[in-house]
Amino acid sequence: MKTNTPEIIYDKEGNPHEIVDFNDDYTASKLGFWLFLFTELMLFGAMFLVFAFFFYKMPDDFQTASGNLNILLGGLNTFILLLSTYFMGIALIHLREKDIDKCKKSIYITIALAFVFLVIKYIEWSIEINHGIYPDSEILNSKSNGEILFFGLYFTMTGFHGIHIIAGIALMIWVLILINKKIVNDKKYVILENISLYWDLVHLVWVFLFPLFYIIGLGG
Template sequence: MNNDNNNPELVYDKEGNAHEVVDFNNDDIGSKLGFWLFLFTELMLFGSMFLVFSFFFYRFSHDFVIASSNLDLTLGSINTVVLLISTYFMGIASLNMKLNNIEKSKKMIYITIILSLIFLTIKYFEWMAEIHHGIYPDSEALNKLANGEILFFGLYFTMTGFHGLHIIVGIGVMLWAIKLINNKKINPNKSVVLENIALYWDLVHLVWVFLFPLFYMISFGGES
């Protein structure tokens, strides 16, 4: 074996072929594969919710259209733009780390965090507006509505709530990434963690791209 730190450690098989020894903690391919499997489970979670939404929308189309018209399309649109821009900055953060622009990478992560907080703040005011009008799970005002409208708002709070939880988790892991960068555990030669976070953020924005039209825009093509 070669113990020189500047050269890869090698082992030899029975045929005399050399193979590099890969440290478990530096297995970038394994890390990426594992994270893709995690993302697949997330897609199954949200995918099942989308299937439930589709089923009930088919059964209660008119009620869903009426309920959708009560949501604030302007705030939903602003949040869509905010999240799309945040995804751009997260991607730029990962790219700059590879290019050894460490401070710029950190700056891009901070911008992504700020945009994420803006998204959550807007969503908070949206929810508070609904709650102010008495529309929240199992409320008296909600229970007086048609069955389809009750189902719509139940799905709305559940699915946007899960998405908001993923935003909060994303902010947490981005702050963790900043700490790892400061400790040089994420660096231009070892940036798989940051790449995985960028992938996670892509999923977050992708889910919202589907949530936005389902909840906010179906009223445009609805029944008169």
């Protein structure tokens, strides 16, 4: 029969300590998630290194290819992600202050902004595809090797980033369910805190992607 009596252990000095279930271990939860974020940084970091290597080898081709991108749509998406990160952080603050309604509203706004980001990226990709610029297209294959590499990296890295946006939306919907079930609350909020960190990573990666792909064309 289960009881609510806490299990106690004693250290070498004889001081009692309550055993904490690993599911409620805040420190372990944070450490584990930081390790996950580190693997994500290594993954994107490897892509950035590949981009830097080929940009160093073929700067003129990369600048020419970058000039074909829509910097206004890219800049708008940058602003949208920065704004969504603000609302995600505000959601966490509201939860800690026990204002559940404002917390959920902030998460809903973040989800809406994430969908707007995806719609704009879809429009941008559609424009490029309609112009015949997509992997292994006849028009793209007729361009220089540097331009082909640029667009290969562009579709790969922005596409992979888009997958992370979709994953973030799914995580935010999940945490809303947990908030409604009161599993996540003002006392136990590490899940929302970790999702907020994940969203920080998503926006941080885009902050690097935007100048790499869009702004270098301005110098051509």
